[in-house]
Amino acid sequence: MKLIVALALMQGMTAYAGEVRSNGYTVRYDEHIEEASGDLHxxxxxxIRLTRASDQTLVWQENTPLRPGCGAIPAVTLLSDQFVALCGHLGGRHYTQKIILMQGNTPGMVSVDQFDTPSPVRVEGDGTLALDVLRRDLFPGELTGPHYFHTVYRLQRDAATFGFVPSFEAESAERYWQQYRVTRQAAPAAAVLPELLASLLAAQSGKQPICGELAAIAADLQHGGQIPDAQGARTLMLGWLHKLPAIGYPAFNMQACAGRF
Incomplete structure (x- = not known):
């Protein structure tokens, strides 16, 4: 089957990737070789094609450099009777999710850049759409190598907004806490300090033991030999805790941790 698809692409034919039908519309996401002149020739x-199922009228079409599919995440996923998720990549990297609202005569679309790590769109208990994004390249002048900052995005849909916005409410705190635990176990604190502190800031609205973890990180920094004393560790951490709100994280509630960090 892979050979057949490859030959089809070489001959300029369209390779079928995914299709769903819901709420009176058909969404199809294909891959093909670009024949038109230009950078992508x-x-x-x-x-991506959106057609009305009743009469096959083309409602909307987009040609995109994003090729369909994101590894284990399929190119097209029916999330509900109103929402379809499309996932595409740029040559096996840099993943993007596109969400289509199939309702009324003018369906809407919103995109979310997932950088190097795709994750599926979730339908939360209240029906809200959410997904996790690991953002990178946020402090290029200070951090070298890949540093990934976790952010939960939720779809906001009202009279003024149709788009994904960062979520730091209590319902997202557990997601940040789980990411913190994974990062904490994956590398020494000194190697991933900004990411650890970002996840803790984001989880402040929940019931997790944030202050105790800050104290534990400070102790680890000293034991690693890079920071000579407790005051040095605290100063380094406070520096990052005050910088991280500049990239969207909540401010640190110092009063909540008074006497514990």
Whole structure:
């Protein structure tokens, strides 16, 4: 089957990737070789088509450099009778989710960049759409190598907004806490300090033991030999805790940790 698809692409034909039907519409996401002149000529690209199921009228079409599929995440996923998620990539990297609202005569679309780590769109208990994004390249002048900052995004849909916005409410705190635990176990605190502190800031609205973890990180920094004393560790951590709100994280509630950090 892979050979057949490859030959089809070489011959300029369209390779079928995914299709769903719901709420009177059909969404299809294909991959083909771009034949038009331009920067993408001869490259594999994606084509998204939204048609009305009753009469096959083309409602919306987009040609995109994003090729369909994100590893284990399929190119097209039906989330509900109103929402469809499309996931695409740029040559096996840099993943993007596109969400289509299939309602009324003018369906809407919103995109979310997931950088290097795709994750599926979730339908929460209240029906809200949410997904996790590991943002990178946020402090290029200070951090070297890949540093990934976890952010939960929820779909906001009202009279003024249709788009994903960062969520730091209590319902997202557990997601940040779980990411903190994974990062904490994966590397020494000194190597991932900004990411650890970002996750703790984001989890402040929950019931997790934030202050105790800050104290534990400070102790680890001293034991690692890079920071000579408790005051030095605290100063380094406070520096990052005050910087991280500049990239969207909540401010640190110092009063809540008074006497414990």
């Amino acid at each position: 001869g490259e594999s690209v994606g084509s």
